[in-house]
Amino acid sequence: MNLDYSPADTAFRHRAREWLSANVPSAARPSGSGRAAEFDRQWQRCLFGGGWAGLNWPKAYGGLGLSGLQTLIWFEECERADAPGYGLTTIAMTHAGPTLIARGTDEQKAAHLAAILKGETLWCQGFSEPNAGSDLAALQTRGEVDGDVIVVNGQKTWTSGASTADFQELLIRTDPGSKRHAGLTWLICDMRSPGIEIRPIKTMMGESEINATFYDDVRIPLSNVVGAVNDGWSVAMSTLAFERGTTFLRDQIGLSAKIERAIALAQRTRLPDGRLAIEDATIAGRLAQLKAEGLGHRAMAVSNVSNVDRTGTPGPEGSMVKLLTSTTNKALNETVADILGLDFLVYDETRASNPWVYDYMWGWVLTIAGGTSEIQREIIADRVLALPRAR
Amino acid sequence: MTAVRPGPSDEQAMIRDQARRALAQQPLAERHRRLLETRGDFDRELWRMCADLGWTAIAIPERFGGLGMGRAELAVIAEELGRALGSVPLVPSLAGAAAALLDFGSDAQRERWLPQLASGAVVGALCPDAGSGPGLRIGTGGASGALPLVCAAAFADLLVAPAIDADGTVALVLVDLSGAGVERTPVDSIDNSRGYAQVRLDGASAERLPGADDGAMRRLLARVALAAASEQIGGADACLYGTRDFVLQRLAFGQPIGGFQGVKHRLADIYALVEVARGNVAAALAAPDADIELPAAAARLSASRAYEVAAQEAIHLHGGIGITWEADWHLHHRRARAMACDWQGSAYWRDRIVDILCEAEVR
Numbered sequence: 001m002n003l004d005y006s007p008a009d010t011a012f013r014h015r016a017r018e019w020l021s022a023n024v025p026s027a028a029r030p031s032g033s034g035r036a037a038e039f040d041r042q043w044q045r046c047l048f049g050g051g052w053a054g055l056n057w058p059k060a061y062g063g064l065g066l067s068g069l070q071t072l073i074w075f076e077e078c079e080r081a082d083a084p085g086y087g088l089t090t091i092a093m094t095h096a097g098p099t100l101i102a103r104g105t106d107e108q109k110a111a112h113l114a115a116i117l118k119g120e121t122l123w124c125q126g127f128s129e130p131n132a133g134s135d136l137a138a139l140q141t142r143g144e145v146d147g148d149v150i151v152v153n154g155q156k157t158w159t160s161g162a163s164t165a166d167f168q169e170l171l172i173r174t175d176p177g178s179k180r181h182a183g184l185t186w187l188i189c190d191m192r193s194p195g196i197e198i199r200p201i202k203t204m205m206g207e208s209e210i211n212a213t214f215y216d217d218v219r220i221p222l223s224n225v226v227g228a229v230n231d232g233w234s235v236a237m238s239t240l241a242f243e244r245g246t247t248f249l250r251d252q253i254g255l256s257a258k259i260e261r262a263i264a265l266a267q268r269t270r271l272p273d274g275r276l277a278i279e280d281a282t283i284a285g286r287l288a289q290l291k292a293e294g295l296g297h298r299a300m301a302v303s304n305v306s307n308v309d310r311t312g313t314p315g316p317e318g319s320m321v322k323l324l325t326s327t328t329n330k331a332l333n334e335t336v337a338d339i340l341g342l343d344f345l346v347y348d349e350t351r352a353s354n355p356w357v358y359d360y361m362w363g364w365v366l367t368i369a370g371g372t373s374e375i376q377r378e379i380i381a382d383r384v385l386a387l388p389r390a391r
Numbered sequence: 392m393t394a395v396r397p398g399p400s401d402e403q404a405m406i407r408d409q410a411r412r413a414l415a416q417q418p419l420a421e422r423h424r425r426l427l428e429t430r431g432d433f434d435r436e437l438w439r440m441c442a443d444l445g446w447t448a449i450a451i452p453e454r455f456g457g458l459g460m461g462r463a464e465l466a467v468i469a470e471e472l473g474r475a476l477g478s479v480p481l482v483p484s485l486a487g488a489a490a491a492l493l494d495f496g497s498d499a500q501r502e503r504w505l506p507q508l509a510s511g512a513v514v515g516a517l518c519p520d521a522g523s524g525p526g527l528r529i530g531t532g533g534a535s536g537a538l539p540l541v542c543a544a545a546f547a548d549l550l551v552a553p554a555i556d557a558d559g560t561v562a563l564v565l566v567d568l569s570g571a572g573v574e575r576t577p578v579d580s581i582d583n584s585r586g587y588a589q590v591r592l593d594g595a596s597a598e599r600l601p602g603a604d605d606g607a608m609r610r611l612l613a614r615v616a617l618a619a620a621s622e623q624i625g626g627a628d629a630c631l632y633g634t635r636d637f638v639l640q641r642l643a644f645g646q647p648i649g650g651f652q653g654v655k656h657r658l659a660d661i662y663a664l665v666e667v668a669r670g671n672v673a674a675a676l677a678a679p680d681a682d683i684e685l686p687a688a689a690a691r692l693s694a695s696r697a698y699e700v701a702a703q704e705a706i707h708l709h710g711g712i713g714i715t716w717e718a719d720w721h722l723h724h725r726r727a728r729a730m731a732c733d734w735q736g737s738a739y740w741r742d743r744i745v746d747i748l749c750e751a752e753v754r
């Protein structure tokens with residue numbers, strides 16, 4: 001494709017590259033949620049200090065108001081510089097902040113947006129429940145209005161970063177007789193409220209950065225309702241639409257870089273028969289296919305963000321980026337497994353010991369978290385192809 | 392190639408049912424999870440049970456303390472161990488070391504080692520090749536050299552491996568791993584219960600298996616492939632039916648998720664993968680010894696694929712629960728990847744099929 005960057009875009013890229021080369025931390029992100037949270041906060045403070053916080057947040061709210069294309073350029077430069085990702089600032093920066101901008105009151109915006117940009121507060125998500133995952137509208141955590149507070153009881157699950165978050169975007173059922181999408185409310189929940197209990201869930205990688213969160217008579221001021229009581233579904237959907245807009249771009253860019261690393265690996269790894277892996281026609285063919293997919297995904301992502309820049313609304317294209325990136329990632333991990341053979345198996349349950357194995361396992365999280373592949377396909381089938389709904 | 396796929400004999404069905412019942416009473420997944428956090432050990436309690444029930448003796452002749460059954464019965468037990476996530480080295484010990492002794496060993500070697508393998512007192516390991524490095528050399532001063540990662544070498548007592556002798560020809564040797572001149576370095580791995588270790592020999596006591604000729608290792612690997620494929624099929628079957636049960640009871644959008652085509656079709660695909668692998672194993676079990684390599688290669692390729700896909704889809708179709716430590720699916724996922732690499736991976740078996748087809752062409 002013929003992609004002409006404007007002189008302004010090119011200048012932006014150079015500014016980003018220069019700043020990143022001077023400011024990307026040399027230390028790796030530590031493991032363990034407490035130290036990781038401090039690392040992520042520090043990076044957010046650094047971004048803010050350098051004038052790089054809130055890429056696509058509107059300027060009126062302290063952001064940079066970047067176009068989608070410039071956001072993509074920024075992510076490309078971040079990958080090139082091996083800059084930290086959002087990490088535990090993800091929910092604050094890509095969910096809560098944009099949702100408050102779209103639907104929050106002036107008081108809510110004043111209380112939270114600047115603090116998020118400066119890395120002062122971390123957020124976590126309180127959407128999924130044990131019996132409400134892909135079917136989010138089945139959620140049952142309930143809230144009763146009692147004077148000027150809502151009293152919350154129930155359980156959320158898969159809460160990443162619950163123990164380090166200051167606030168939570170909490171979706172609950174406030175109309176007791178309601179079904180499905182009606183009767184839900186989107187709340188700002190202070191994670192230090194009495195009655196909240198966090199229980200770590202150990203993942204298959206042996207870590208515990210996700211949690212089950214329990215609510216026992218947690219009292220949340222009515223002034224923390226975003227949107228209106230019982231109108232939480234529309235607020236949640238604006239959150240998720242934003243997530244599907246540009247959040248997964250960084251993943252796509254990361255995948256392209258990983259494909260290059262896999263090719264380099266094949267160029268230096270010997271197979272048991274003594275040949276280099278890249279000299280094996282099967283492996284070379286698979287790497288070529290992956291490279292072609294990575295190029296195609298990038299081209300599609302660029303064309304998507306250009307469309308969003310023109311029309312102003314993120315469409316369901318982000319679902320395709322998420323679906324394809326997470327699927328190709330798995331195929332890449334399996335190819336690397338075949339390149340390394342027995343050596344691929346060496347792993348002590350830490351990412352540092354073998355990032356390829358870690359990614360191989362984590363790859364299964366990426367087709368579940370943030371909307372399963374099935375849900376992404378439903379979105380494409382429903383909203384793009386206008387196919388009848390099976391459910 | 393047999394036209395009809397024979398089912399298990401009555402005796403084999405009885406062995407299968409007994410094994411399945413006995414294994415179902417053991418918390419094997421829990422023990423597997425604990426082994427993941429331990430380096431270089433296996434499920435010794437289960438191994439004792441295997442010995443008590445005669446499984447370690449199953450394919451060893453009665454005159455060496457075995458039960459005198461064959462590879463079909465070994466396949467039955469391997470499948471049940473795979474289904475139950477048993478963390479024991481039955482495949483390398485029996486289909487590897489014991490089979491090597493039976494096929495290529497001297498009487499003295501057989502008498503020394505087979506009764507101990509049959510009783511489970513000795514665990515065997517098999518290194519399929521010396522890798523691209525120097526491998527092993529054997530001479531008057533014993534065996535020396537370095538081997539790549541070998542499954543079960545962390546805890547095995549006996550190793551069968553190829554070595555180059557003074558004349559430059561490749562022999563199969565038997566190394567007593569408890570003897571002098573043996574240095575093994577267990578490594579942490581994606582499935583620690585498999586006991587991967589690097590092995591370095593420096594004048595270790597080693598004996599040649601006198602009956603081994605040029606094609607000995609290839610034929611031995613076919614035997615191992617067949618037993619491994621059965622273990623993989625058992626694991627795949629556990630993933631398939633465990634997931635089937637889950638999608639029947641997990642509700643979303645007002646119905647069991649197993650009713651959605653996106654879910655049910657994936658399970659149907661896995662069923663097909665498992666059945667193809669089963670068919671290949673049955674064909675290999677029915678083949679005469681001389682013709683076992685091609686169906687064994689097909690069995691190993693299809694079973695490796697079936698187990699990996701079934702374990703991966705089990706994680707995915709269980710959703711968030713599937714990625715937790717407490718769920719069993721990552722145990723299958725880890726084992727499926729490890730087993731896909733052990734005793735030669737898919738690349739070797741694809742190459743072998745090409746070679747066999749080319750040889751047939753020339754004839």
